[in-house]
Amino acid sequence: MLAAIFVLPFLRLNSLAEHPRFPTMMFSFAVCIFLAIFSLHCQQQVHAAxxxxxxxxxxxxxxxxxxxxxxxxxxxxxxxxxxxxxxxxxxxxxxxxxxxxxxxxxxxxxxxxxxxxxxxxxxxxxxxxxxxxxxxxxxxxxxxxxxxxxxxxxxxxxxxxxxxxxxxxxxxxxxxxxxxxxxxxxxxxxxxxxxxxxxxxxxxxxxxxxxxxxxxxxxxxxxxxxxxxxxxxxxxxxxxxxxxxxxxxxxxxxxxxxxxxxxxxxxxxxxxxxxxxxxxxxxxVGGLTVKPPKPLPKNIQKFFDEAKHGVIIVSFGSIFKFNENLKNIFMSVFQKLKQKIFWKADEEKEIGNVLMTKWLPQNDALAHPNTKLIIYHCGNNGMFESRPRRTFSLCPTSS
CATH class of the missing domain: 3.40.50.2000 (Glycogen Phosphorylase B;)
Incomplete structure (x- = not known):
């Protein structure tokens, strides 16, 4: 049908009109055009959900x-x-x-x-x-x-x-x-x-x-x-x-x-x-949260850039909260390390080589070249975000 639409204008209509089946052909052509337009009109529209x-x-x-x-x-x-x-x-x-x-x-x-x-x-x-x-x-x-x-x-x-x-x-x-x-x-x-x-x-x-x-x-x-x-x-x-x-x-x-x-x-x-x-x-659909890294906030970017021996990221998710005794134990160990520690916690402060912050841009921080290790609760997102960056993970379960 589409071929006929494009070809018909180039035909010699005078000779075609002399054809004995010309009326039948024109009627069939008209019916095809009508059906094509009607089908397009009845086509269901696709709506956003x-x-x-x-x-x-x-x-x-x-x-x-x-x-x-x-x-x-x-x-x-x-x-x-x-x-x-x-x-x-x-x-x-x-x-x-x-x-x-x-x-x-x-x-x-x-x-x-x-x-x-x-x-x-x-x-x-x-x-x-x-x-x-x-x-x-x-x-x-x-x-x-x-x-x-x-x-x-x-x-x-x-x-x-x-x-x-x-x-x-x-x-x-x-x-x-x-x-x-x-x-x-x-x-x-x-x-x-x-x-x-x-x-x-x-x-x-x-x-x-x-x-x-x-x-x-x-x-x-x-x-x-x-x-x-x-x-x-x-x-x-x-x-x-x-x-x-x-x-x-x-x-x-x-x-x-x-x-x-x-x-x-x-x-x-x-x-x-x-x-x-x-x-x-x-x-x-593994790796839903893995994205190209965005620039870190200025204070965090400076902390990572100045880490001569690398940065260890510490995060146990947004649910688990440290009590003071457990927090002090971790802090005493971290301060003995030569690496800098970027710790996702429930407070904002910097003590020696330890920077504690309430929010961790995890995907972006893991992509920083100075990031060497992440110590975390083995959350699924962290597992995927750390692997493409060749960052070592330390968590209680194997993955």
Whole structure:
């Protein structure tokens, strides 16, 4: 048809008109033109989506989601975060607008985390107690805040991206309540929650120190650990009251809600993580926070530039807080080193070779040529940000 449109003006119409089938040909041509115009008119228009992102209220988690949010905005979509009212997002998500919920929503969470820090510093850390406390702290305000939900309904979102943790699933109740499809994002996606195949003989649990090369007794322990993780998640962790946000939803159905995600984005990669079997609904997007480095603030830039023996970065994330006793122990050790220490802490001061600051531009600091080592809690973002820069990492778990 298109060929006819371009060729027809060059035909000798006089000779063509003498053709016995000329009327039929012209009628067919007219019908083709009409159908082409009609089909273009009926073509469905592609509209930008309105997307809600519900992250865990921690800077590292928000930084991951913010990378996705910024890319979605570049592609023409409207994106908004859903944050507690007293969560400071100025550093980890400075551009994307947000909807706020709760009155002093982070207050209870901070109390719980301070208690965990106190217990941990005394050597009495319990992973089970941590999961239970974190579940209560995050879900208490989120699932009972009907005012925040009303704000979300007025926005008429088309899709949600939900930060997922296998032992904290209350975020999934937001898209459930709004009756919109959702995707999950996390650094660790539990295979059974996402409907993924699992092979305990080669896929080590996150709660074991094993590699894919396990002896028989290690495979046995790994299998039991996988089973117990699901038992604890489904049956032993205390249930919270979510009736206001999801009336009629049973506890069992809540646990199965994670399988309804349209897709999962896992901030991991086989280059640094162990390979594992997966289905097409799980996409590894490791290194979400790794970006070309930006210039450091002037005082920090000077600190790094003047480090003749290099800089050691110390950071244990935005959640864990040092008590004074533990802080003094670290400080006494750091001051004996010839390297300079850039320490992400809860205060701003410089003592000898130690610079303490409340905010760590981690991606940019790790890219500085004088950075030699990072001592940290083995957070996923730091693991990816340090590897391309050939910076050595020191953390309690292998990676």
């Amino acid at each position: 309105k997307i809600l992102i519900v992250p865990m209220p921690a800077h590292s988690h928000v930084s991951e989601s913010n990378t996705v949010a910024v890319e979605l905005v570049k592609r023409g979509h409207q994106v908004k975060f859903y944050f507690p009212d007293d969560f400071d997002s100025s550093k980890c998500a400075p551009v994307i607008p947000s909807i706020r919920y709760g009155q002093d929503a982070m207050y209870h969470a901070k109390q719980v985390l301070d208690k965990i820090t106190e217990v941990t510093s005394k050597g009495r850390y319990s992973r089970f107690n941590y999961m239970q406390a974190a579940r209560k702290a995050i879900c208490a305000q989120l699932v009972n805040n009907t005012t925040g939900l009303e704000k979300l309904r007025q926005e008429n979102f088309d899709f949600a991206i939900v930060d997922y943790l296998f032992f904290i699933k209350c975020n999934l109740l937001i898209p459930y309540n709004l009756s919109i499809p959702f995707a999950g994002i996390s650094s660790v996606i539990m295979s059974l929650d996402a409907g993924q195949p699992i092979s305990t003989s080669v896929s080590p649990s996150v709660f074991t120190p094993y590699t894919p090369n396990m002896a028989f007794h290690e495979r046995l322990i790994n299998t039991v650990t996988h089973i117990m993780t699901n038992i604890v998640t489904y049956y032993l962790l205390e249930a919270y009251d979510y009736s206001k946000i999801a009336p009629g939803l049973s506890w069992k159905n809540l646990q199965e809600l994670s399988k309804k995600a349209e897709i999962y984005l896992e901030n991991s990669d086989v280059v640094l993580n162990y390979p594992k079997p997966s289905m097409p609904n799980l996409i590894q």
